[in-house]
Structures are given as structure tokens and as C-alpha cells.
Amino acid sequence: MLRRILLGAVILLSITTNAQQNDAKMNAFINNLMSKMTVDEKIGQLNLPTPGGGIATGAVVNTDVETKIREGKVGGMFGVIGVDNIRRVQELAITTSRLKIPLFFGSDVIHGYKTTWPIPLGLSCSWDIPMIERSARVAANEATADGLCWVFSPMVDIARDPRWGRVAEGSGEDTYLGSQISAAMVRGYQGKNLAADTTAMACVKHFALYGAAEGGRDYNTVDMSRLAMYEYYLPPYKAAIDAGSGSVMTSFNVIDGIPATGNKWLLTDLLRKQWSFKGFVVTDYTAINEMVEHGMGDLQAVSALALNAGTDMDMVGEGFLTTLKKSLQQGKVTQKQIDDACRRILEAKYKLGLFDDPYRYCNPTRAKNEVMSADKRAASRYFGAHAAVLLKNSNQTLPLKRSGTIALIGPLANNKSNMLGTWAVSGDAQTSIPVFEGMKNVGGNGVTVLYSKGANITDDTTLAKKVNVFGEKVDVGPGTPEQLLNDAVATANRADVIVAVVGEASEMSGEAASRTDITIPQSQKNLLEALAKIGKPLVIVVMSGRPLILNRETEIASSLLQVWHPGHEAGNAIADVLFGDYNPSGKLTMSFPRDVGQIPVYYNHKNTGRPQSTTSEWDKFRSNYLDVPNSPLYPFGYGLSYTNFSYGDIKLSKNQMRSTEKITASVTVTNTGNYDGEEVVQLYIVDPVASIAQPVKKLKGFQKIFLKKGESRQVNFTIGKEELSFYNSDLKWIVEPGDFEVQIGTNSNEVKEAAFKLVK
Numbered sequence: 001m002l003r004r005i006l007l008g009a010v011i012l013l014s015i016t017t018n019a020q021q022n023d024a025k026m027n028a029f030i031n032n033l034m035s036k037m038t039v040d041e042k043i044g045q046l047n048l049p050t051p052g053g054g055i056a057t058g059a060v061v062n063t064d065v066e067t068k069i070r071e072g073k074v075g076g077m078f079g080v081i082g083v084d085n086i087r088r089v090q091e092l093a094i095t096t097s098r099l100k101i102p103l104f105f106g107s108d109v110i111h112g113y114k115t116t117w118p119i120p121l122g123l124s125c126s127w128d129i130p131m132i133e134r135s136a137r138v139a140a141n142e143a144t145a146d147g148l149c150w151v152f153s154p155m156v157d158i159a160r161d162p163r164w165g166r167v168a169e170g171s172g173e174d175t176y177l178g179s180q181i182s183a184a185m186v187r188g189y190q191g192k193n194l195a196a197d198t199t200a201m202a203c204v205k206h207f208a209l210y211g212a213a214e215g216g217r218d219y220n221t222v223d224m225s226r227l228a229m230y231e232y233y234l235p236p237y238k239a240a241i242d243a244g245s246g247s248v249m250t251s252f253n254v255i256d257g258i259p260a261t262g263n264k265w266l267l268t269d270l271l272r273k274q275w276s277f278k279g280f281v282v283t284d285y286t287a288i289n290e291m292v293e294h295g296m297g298d299l300q301a302v303s304a305l306a307l308n309a310g311t312d313m314d315m316v317g318e319g320f321l322t323t324l325k326k327s328l329q330q331g332k333v334t335q336k337q338i339d340d341a342c343r344r345i346l347e348a349k350y351k352l353g354l355f356d357d358p359y360r361y362c363n364p365t366r367a368k369n370e371v372m373s374a375d376k377r378a379a380s381r382y383f384g385a386h387a388a389v390l391l392k393n394s395n396q397t398l399p400l401k402r403s404g405t406i407a408l409i410g411p412l413a414n415n416k417s418n419m420l421g422t423w424a425v426s427g428d429a430q431t432s433i434p435v436f437e438g439m440k441n442v443g444g445n446g447v448t449v450l451y452s453k454g455a456n457i458t459d460d461t462t463l464a465k466k467v468n469v470f471g472e473k474v475d476v477g478p479g480t481p482e483q484l485l486n487d488a489v490a491t492a493n494r495a496d497v498i499v500a501v502v503g504e505a506s507e508m509s510g511e512a513a514s515r516t517d518i519t520i521p522q523s524q525k526n527l528l529e530a531l532a533k534i535g536k537p538l539v540i541v542v543m544s545g546r547p548l549i550l551n552r553e554t555e556i557a558s559s560l561l562q563v564w565h566p567g568h569e570a571g572n573a574i575a576d577v578l579f580g581d582y583n584p585s586g587k588l589t590m591s592f593p594r595d596v597g598q599i600p601v602y603y604n605h606k607n608t609g610r611p612q613s614t615t616s617e618w619d620k621f622r623s624n625y626l627d628v629p630n631s632p633l634y635p636f637g638y639g640l641s642y643t644n645f646s647y648g649d650i651k652l653s654k655n656q657m658r659s660t661e662k663i664t665a666s667v668t669v670t671n672t673g674n675y676d677g678e679e680v681v682q683l684y685i686v687d688p689v690a691s692i693a694q695p696v697k698k699l700k701g702f703q704k705i706f707l708k709k710g711e712s713r714q715v716n717f718t719i720g721k722e723e724l725s726f727y728n729s730d731l732k733w734i735v736e737p738g739d740f741e742v743q744i745g746t747n748s749n750e751v752k753e754a755a756f757k758l759v760k
């Protein structure tokens with residue numbers, strides 16, 4: 001035993017010494033380099049321009065970038081895509097700038113790079129943490145094969161408002177699950193060694209609270225208590241920092257009245273001092289300049305504000321480049337602040353191995369073999385099937401039989417342009433697999449698949465124009481809406497079962513794509529009504545970047561499958577699920593409202609002093625609405641399978657524990673249906689009495705298990721102090737003795753319950 005402890009200590013010591021030696025080596029290298037740098041060159045390292053080749057998300061793109069690179073006025077680039085282009089730009093920096101400092105190259109690698117898979121909200125519905133980590137690994141692999149070494153991901157903004165288009169990019173409403181996903185993605189991108197040529201530096205965003213924009217309107221004001229920040233919104237960012245994220249991106253919103261990019265409490269006190277973040281902070285797109293509109297002063301003032309707050313790198317706006325020297329001369333910023341920011345950028349380059357070899361990520365052979373390779377497409381198909389959530393399945397309409405005739409109907413049924421979803425800036429939608437093709441591939445020769453478009457995604461030409469800003473996502477015709485509808489009805493009449501693929505175009509969610517009406521557009525509602533009237537089994541497949549309101553669809557569908565925007569292998573992945581080659585296992589990570597007026601609707605809300613009674617849907621002087629129930633249509637954690645799972649009662653290892661002890665909560669889950677399948681077993685904790693009013697429940701654990709039909713498994717959760725703690729009004733993470741309730745179940749609403757006591 002003693003020998004083992006000694007051996008452990010020696011290993012730990014040698015790891016620490018190695019790390020210290022590496023740091024010392026890096027510091028010596030950077031000290032030496034910085035001793036040769038002029039103030040202009042140091043400020044140059046803080047500049048992150050984009051030449052505007054990709055999709056610019058603001059009005060501004062940079063000009064004269066080449067001259068700036070020659071003059072040492074650029075630290076890194078984003079929006080340069082392709083290994084040859086990146087090599088050319090790197091060569092320019094290495095061969096023409098005075099100190100030959102390499103650039104780093106970043107991009108929005110959000111749900112894949114060129115090969116794309118489900119939008120992050122979809123991926124989160126898999127609750128499959130190892131798979132999500134693998135998705136980041138695959139993305140890093142492909143992106144680095146094409147010259148990139150920095151990804152603007154993970155996006156970990158907790159979001160409760162599906163009107164906000166950017167819910168598509170995150171992992172939904174829950175802090176615990178969101179934190180697990182956040183850390184997994186950082187691990188996936190960065191691997192164990194940032195300097196490896198297959199790993200990329202992560203950039204957790206948007207720090208912070210961006211998901212709480214008022215009214216779900218993008219870029220809007222955020223106002224919340226510190227308690228809400230600590231309890232609900234901050235942990236996923238912290239999880240990314242703890243997992244070693246090399247960089248952090250600021251958000252556009254204000255926090256306590258000060259924009260995040262100029263918020264010293266956020267970027268210095270919290271991020272650096274409390275959380276010990278060692279990497280660098282980059283702004284979001286022109287976020288420094290936008291502080292002028294926020295009312296924080298002119299460009300020089302806001303640039304100084306940003307540096308003083310702890311921002312290191314300026315994305316696109318060039319406020320640092322054009323004003324920091326003047327601010328230095330006027331004593332508004334210090335040389336040390338500029339040096340610290342510059343050092344952090346150089347450290348990132350050092351850690352990425354760029355000083356050893358600036359062309360480390362520029363390997364055309366890798367680009368040729370690894371970009372859009374067959375294994376990546378296979379991964380995309382796998383992820384696509386795992387993101388699907390089965391919302392309804394009456395009469396076992398699904399899985400479909402591989403015989404007879406299927407009428408495949410809808411504007412998204414034979415469509416390539418919308419399969420990748422939002423934030424697929426490097427992906428080519430035309431290389432995606434539409435559902436029609438996937439159904440034929442997977443269905444085989446025994447089944448006839450007929451197709452008819454049935455409706456335009458929308459007949460609202462004003463909306464279509466806005467959605468089509470980056471290319472045609474809403475295509476019109478052929479023929480009038482009436483002709484499309486008639487053809488669909490005629491086609492459906494010839495089939496045994498109807499599969500309607502409907503929903504949102506990819507650009508109806510994502511950045512600057514907020515909606516107040518989050519239902520399926522009217523043109524498609526008309527189509528669904530006409531199909532429902534036919535009276536044949538109707539499977540509705542919903543593609544969207546956000547939770548939609550699906551009341552009527554739930555009523556008329558025999559089966560309802562939510563598939564998000566699934567990415568390159570959309571058609572194959574959806575067909576795998578529809579034909580039962582993959583038994584769906586996704587569970588919602590955002591509640592689906594019944595009505596837009598309920599928003600925000602989320603499972604871990606507080607109780608109020610007049611909670612809705614459990615026995616009636618409405619009572620006078622209770623916290624409810626006159627016109628709709630409080631509950632969502634589909635709750636957090638909800639999702640069906642082709643098989644059924646039954647839950648036994650919860651067994652606790654004891655009924656009382658001390659805070660130094662742990663309790664095991666066990667439940668036996670049985671697959672009682674006719675298919676093998678996976679189930680996400682969810683653990684919730686209820687703390688009914690505390691010094692701070694607690695949410696009605698909090699997710700504190702989950703396990704995704706596979707059970708063959710007829711198989712039973714005991715699932716165990718360990719509950720300790722960590723699971724029972726909360727932030728008090730001093731923002732201390734504490735645990736208070738008292739009664740607790742344990743809930744285990746198939747979603748946040750259907751659970752078994754048990755109780756125990758925590759004693760001093």
C-alpha cells in the first residue's frame with residue numbers, strides 16, 4: 001500500500017515538474033519574443049480580422065488584411081477556409097512580417113466542419129455524453145485536416161425561450177446536462193495535447209448569459225439576479241473552463257448594465273480570479289464597437305473599457321488596433337495590460353505548436369483524405385439517428401414496414417438546402433442526402449416510395465426573403481400552392497401510409513432569427529390538414545432549429561418524430577429511425593410549449609407561493625393562465641421508444657445520511673416491449689425546505705442504458721453532498737440538513753419517488 005502511495009506521489013511530482021518545466025520553457029520563449037516587439041506589434045497580436053469570404057455575421061468585414069499581416073498588425077484570422085488558403089496566409093505572415101509570428105486560424109465549427117451533423121440542440125437530445133465528445137473529436141479532426149486550429153465552440157448558453165433562434169446552437173434549458181456536454185465538447189476538441197495536429201483549441205461562448213435575452217429577441221438586454229446566474233446559467237461555462245478550454249468568447253448582452261465585453265466583474269473577478277482561467281478572451285463579432293451603441297462612450301473609450309475589463313482579442317472591430325496606443329499614451333490603459341493580453345495570445349500559439357511549425361495544420365494530404373471522408377459521413381448518420389425524439393407513436397405506426405407504398409410528402413421531404421441547419425458555414429448543403437433518397441436507400445426494393453412536395457415551406461414572401469439572405473432556402477413551386485396541395489393529396493391517396501416532412505427552413509433559426517410565432521408555417525399547416533382528412537396513418541416528421549408548438553400536429557398525427565436539422569446524412573439517418581434500424585432514444589432537452597404566451601416554460605422553475613394545484617387545471621388566485629395549462633406540451637426529458645420501459649420502485653441504501661456520506665438510489669428498469677432499445681434513466685432531486693427557495697426539481701444524474709427486449713437492469717445513482725448543495729444568498733455553495741426527495745424516471749414529469757433525511 002505504502003509503495004503504491006509513494007509511486008503515485010512520484011508520478012504526480014514528475015507530472016507537475018514536467019508541466020512546470022514546459023511552462024518555464026514557454027515563458028522564456030515568450031519573454032524573449034516580447035522583448036523584441038514594439039507596442040504596435042503587441043497590439044497587432046490582439047487583432048482578429050476576417051476577410052469576409054465566409055458568412056459575415058455583422059455589417060463589418062475587414063479590408064487591407066494583407067498589408068496588416070505584413071505590418072504585424074494581425075494576431076489570427078477567422079473565415080479563411082481551406083488548407084491552401086490558410087497556408088498562403090500563414091506564409092505571408094511568416095515570410096513578410098518583421099518577427100515572423102505565426103497566425104492562428106479559427107472558424108465556427110459548431111456541429112461539424114464540412115461534414116455536418118445535427119444542430120447542437122438535436123445532438124444534446126441524445127444525452128449520450130461519450131457520443132457528443134466523439135462528435136467534437138471528429139469535427140476537430142476534419143477542421144485541423146483543412147488548416148484550422150481554433151473552433152468557436154462549444155456554445156453553452158442555457159436557454160428557456162424558444163423564440164430565440166440561437167437555442168439551436170446550445171444544449172437546451174438544463175444546467176446539469178449542459179455542463180456535462182460543455183466539458184465533453186472541450187475534451188473532444190482539445191484532446192490531451194493541444195499541439196497534436198488533429199486537435200483544435202476550443203472557445204466556449206457566449207460568456208455570459210446570452211441565452212436569457214429578453215423576449216427571445218437576439219442581442220437583447222439580459223437582466224438577472226446573481227443567484228440565477230450562479231444556479232442556472234454560469235455552470236456550463238465553468239465546466240468548459242475546468243475542462244481546459246483555451247479561450248472564451250464574450251457575449252453581446254449586458255450583465256448588470258455593463259456589456260459583457262467591458263465587464264470587469266465578469267472577465268476578471270469571476271473568470272480569472274474565481275475560476276482561475278488561464279487562456280485568452282476574444283470578443284464576439286464587433287462586440288467592442290457595439291458598446292458605443294450600448295452607450296458606453298466612443299470607440300477609444302469602449303476599447304479601453306474592454307481591455308481594462310479583461311478582453312484580450314478584438315474580433316473584426318479593430319477598436320484595439322486603432323485606439324489602444326493613444327489610450328496608452330493618455331494613461332487610459334497600461335503597458336502591462338497590453339503585455340498581458342499579448343502574452344496570452346502568444347501562449348495559445350505556443351500551446352498549439354505553431355512556433356515549432358506554423359504549417360502544422362496545413363497538410364494537403366490530410367485535407368484530401370479526411371475532409372468529407374466516408375467515416376465522417378458514417379458518424380454524421382449515426383449522430384443524426386441518435387438526435388431524433390419520438391413524441392408520439394399510436395398504434396405502432398412506426399417503425400414502418402418494408403413493404404407496400406409510402407407517400408412521402410412535404411417541402412422538406414426531398415430537399416437538400418435545409419438539411420444542414422443553421423451555423424453550417426463551411427458545409428455544402430448540396431452534398432446532403434434528402435429524406436426521399438434516404439427512404440429509398442434504407443427501405444429497399446420491397447417498398448414503393450412516392451414523393452410530392454405538397455406545399456412551399458412558407459407562402460409568406462416577406463418571410464421567405466429574410467430566410468433566403470444566404471441563398472435559397474425557401475423555394476417556390478412548381479405551380480401554385482393549390483396545385484402543390486392537390487398533387488400531394490392525389491399521391492397520398494395511392495399509398496398505405498403517409499410520411500409528411502415539415503417544419504422550418506434552416507435559416508428560420510440561428511443567429512438573428514428570432515420568431516414570435518413558433519408554429520409550422522401556415523402553408524404546411526394547410527397541407528397537414530388535407531393529409532389528415534384522407535384518414536390513412538399519418539407520420540409527421542418535424543425538422544426545426546427550436547421547439548415548435550405542435551398541438552394540432554400531435555392531435556392529427558399517428559406518429560410524430562422530431563428530427564431537428566440532421567446534417568449531411570439527414571435522409572439516411574431519418575430513414576434508419578423510420579424503418580426501425582435504429583430505435584429512437586432521444587429525450588427533449590428543452591420543454592415544448594403549448595402556447596407562445598407560456599414562455600419561458602422550463603421544468604426546474606420555482607414553486608411560487610400559490611402553485612397550481614395538482615388536481616385541477618385552473619383555480620382562482622393560483623399561479624396559472626385562464627386559457628392554457630401551465631405545463632408544457634412535451635416536458636423536459638421526454639421521448640418515446642418503439643419499445644416500452646417500466647420502472648420499479650426506488651430503493652435507497654439508507655433513509656438518513658450525513659453530508660460526508662453517500663446514499664445509493666436504485667431502480668430496476670425493464671424493457672417490456674417488442675424491440676431492443678435504449679433508455680435515458682433520469683435522476684431528479686427535490687429540496688422542499690431550504691433557506692433559498694429551490695426549483696421544484698433539479699436533474700442531478702442520468703444514465704443511458706441499452707436493454708434487449710425482456711431484459712431488466714438495476715440502475716444505481718450515488719447521491720452525496722454535491723447533488724444536495726445549492727447557492728445561498730452569499731453565493732456560497734452549501735448544503736443544509738433536512739428532508740430530500742429522490743425522483744427517478746423516464747422524463748421530468750413521470751417519475752418514481754423516495755425520501756431521505758440529511759442530518760448534521
Ligand code: BGC
Pocket residue numbers: 057058108152205284285511
Ligand atoms: C456569433 C458568434 C460567432 C461569431 C463569428 C457572431 O456573430 O455570435 O457565435 O462565433 O459571429 O462568426
